[in-house]
Amino acid sequence: MNKLGVLLLACTVGLLALLAPLSLSLYLAQSQGREAVMSSLHEVANDVLERARLQRAQINAAISQLNQQPPQAFCSSQQLQDMHRLVLGYRHIVGMAGMAGSTLLCNTLQAQTEPLALGAFSGPDPSGLRFWNKVHLPGLPDQVFAVVARDNYAAIIHPDFALDLLNQQSSVSSAFLQTRLRSIIGQRGVVKEQWVQRYSGDGKALEFEDDGYFVVIVPASNSETAALAAQSSSVVAERVRRLALIIAPLGLVLGLLLAALVAYLARRRLSLKGELQAALERDEFFIEYQPIIDLHNGRCVGAEALARWRTQGGKLISPSVFIPMAEANGLIQRITARVMEIVVRDAAELLRADERLHIAINLSSEDLKTQDAEQRLKKLSEEAGMGPRSLMVEITERGLMDPDKSRAVLLAVRANGFQVAIDDFGTGHSSLSYLATYELDYLKIDKMFVDTLGTDAPTSLVTMHIIELARSLGLQMIAEGVENPLQRDILRKHGVQYAQGWLFGRPMSIQQLREFIDQHPGDGTGDVAESQAAGGFNAG
Numbered sequence: 001m002n003k004l005g006v007l008l009l010a011c012t013v014g015l016l017a018l019l020a021p022l023s024l025s026l027y028l029a030q031s032q033g034r035e036a037v038m039s040s041l042h043e044v045a046n047d048v049l050e051r052a053r054l055q056r057a058q059i060n061a062a063i064s065q066l067n068q069q070p071p072q073a074f075c076s077s078q079q080l081q082d083m084h085r086l087v088l089g090y091r092h093i094v095g096m097a098g099m100a101g102s103t104l105l106c107n108t109l110q111a112q113t114e115p116l117a118l119g120a121f122s123g124p125d126p127s128g129l130r131f132w133n134k135v136h137l138p139g140l141p142d143q144v145f146a147v148v149a150r151d152n153y154a155a156i157i158h159p160d161f162a163l164d165l166l167n168q169q170s171s172v173s174s175a176f177l178q179t180r181l182r183s184i185i186g187q188r189g190v191v192k193e194q195w196v197q198r199y200s201g202d203g204k205a206l207e208f209e210d211d212g213y214f215v216v217i218v219p220a221s222n223s224e225t226a227a228l229a230a231q232s233s234s235v236v237a238e239r240v241r242r243l244a245l246i247i248a249p250l251g252l253v254l255g256l257l258l259a260a261l262v263a264y265l266a267r268r269r270l271s272l273k274g275e276l277q278a279a280l281e282r283d284e285f286f287i288e289y290q291p292i293i294d295l296h297n298g299r300c301v302g303a304e305a306l307a308r309w310r311t312q313g314g315k316l317i318s319p320s321v322f323i324p325m326a327e328a329n330g331l332i333q334r335i336t337a338r339v340m341e342i343v344v345r346d347a348a349e350l351l352r353a354d355e356r357l358h359i360a361i362n363l364s365s366e367d368l369k370t371q372d373a374e375q376r377l378k379k380l381s382e383e384a385g386m387g388p389r390s391l392m393v394e395i396t397e398r399g400l401m402d403p404d405k406s407r408a409v410l411l412a413v414r415a416n417g418f419q420v421a422i423d424d425f426g427t428g429h430s431s432l433s434y435l436a437t438y439e440l441d442y443l444k445i446d447k448m449f450v451d452t453l454g455t456d457a458p459t460s461l462v463t464m465h466i467i468e469l470a471r472s473l474g475l476q477m478i479a480e481g482v483e484n485p486l487q488r489d490i491l492r493k494h495g496v497q498y499a500q501g502w503l504f505g506r507p508m509s510i511q512q513l514r515e516f517i518d519q520h521p522g523d524g525t526g527d528v529a530e531s532q533a534a535g536g537f538n539a540g
């Protein structure tokens, strides 16, 4: 990705990081606010129903008591006195009355001189109660009552009793409804007719938003009544606003932090690429060579060239870091070219002197997309007067991702007489079938598999399969990362020809390699003196 691309990406990610937490938290605040309001409205409606249920239970009990009293003159002063005493025992009843159908004949709240026709009633409910709302008793003009009758008696109650909830917030309206008639029996606060009309009477609770209010209607289970509770949605809006005031700065800080992180990473990425470019220009790369040993006679047959980068400040950067970076930034071909030049400069004399020696150079996937690397290798080796067998190329499975191009390049490499090894085999996704379609000379057994030798790890069997596979394809084998004599012995026993690893020698300078080669001419016994090569990148 180029500089502009990285900057644009950083800005976009930064902006997203800024907006995402903010909008998400606002959305959550909104939906949680709505849920919280609806649930508190359900609570209010259920409280109303509970109070109404209690009140009806008291009315039924009071009327039953009157029915059970010994016969006496109806509406006599004795009976009114008895009724009065009864009222004192029921907190939710303000008075009792004697009835004849829909006519109130006497009551305990006043000395009634004439019968009072109450008119049409609602009910009866399942317990036989009939209801009259908004009843005015003569002599008590300022008060409105509800009358609830059964048989020849009635209780006089405050219609709003069920609505007088303890701890009710003033912003919550409530109403007690007659569902069949869709009428309001009593109400507190704003209750709109249209809300009552929306209730279908199907016995299910209903919640909705209307005209700037959240509304909940909950029916009573055993009567034709329901409770309604409502609250202005501005309360939720206020809650969301307050939450937003807390969350917005947090989202802003989080977003800025994320944006700063993105900017930092982008800058680093840009600067690492720049540094890599400058390193090529300043010639900060050098090579270390890791000896490769013939397992049957201990002779050093050559080495693998491993690139090293020492920065201007003297810091050594691992190829595991800068090779992928170079691959990602289109610089790997320049690095490969540089490695080839250094190898030829370092080792031409050595290789010319002993044609049995070879140096292996790693190619990356980009190097297999064009003929450049192959041409350069040919030109450099010819100019240096080296035989082609002095150089070998190592390719990884990843390098073969574009099979048509890589196959053509590798054919050309081999046609020039260079040898080809497949590296890191078994660590990718390739299979036996694809391996057979390439012309190869060596298979390098990855350290990952060598590590399992002599252990109980199930993958040690895989190592044996890889050895079998190489043998069946007629490939020679080089085991990587051999660290102990047991691994060496097992490999040798299974016919692996070559090995490299810390057991024999760590990556070293060309001078050290020359000495190493002199010290390992091969004595025919196959026993290799374990070496602790001084220095080297991996020497620690």
Ligand SMILES: Nc1nc2c(ncn2[C@@H]2O[C@@H]3COP(=O)(O)O[C@H]4[C@@H](O)[C@H](n5cnc6c(=O)[nH]c(N)nc65)O[C@@H]4COP(=O)(O)O[C@H]3[C@H]2O)c(=O)[nH]1
Residues within 6 Å of the ligand: 290, 305, 306, 307, 308, 318, 319, 320, 323, 336, 339, 362, 363, 364, 423, 424, 480, 481, 482, 483, 500, 501, 502, 503, 507, 537, 538
């Ligand atoms: N623990 C342990 N490690 C051992 C042992 N023997 C060898 N090694 C390390 O294993 C790596 C072997 O190289 P590789 O598989 O080609 O893996 C190489 C290769 O894929 C890549 N690389 C190095 N130089 C070049 C280059 O010039 N071009 C390209 N394209 N890739 C390179 O970087 C990778 C890492 O290289 P290094 O860090 O030098 O690490 C090297 C080597 O130092 C051992 O006994 N024990």
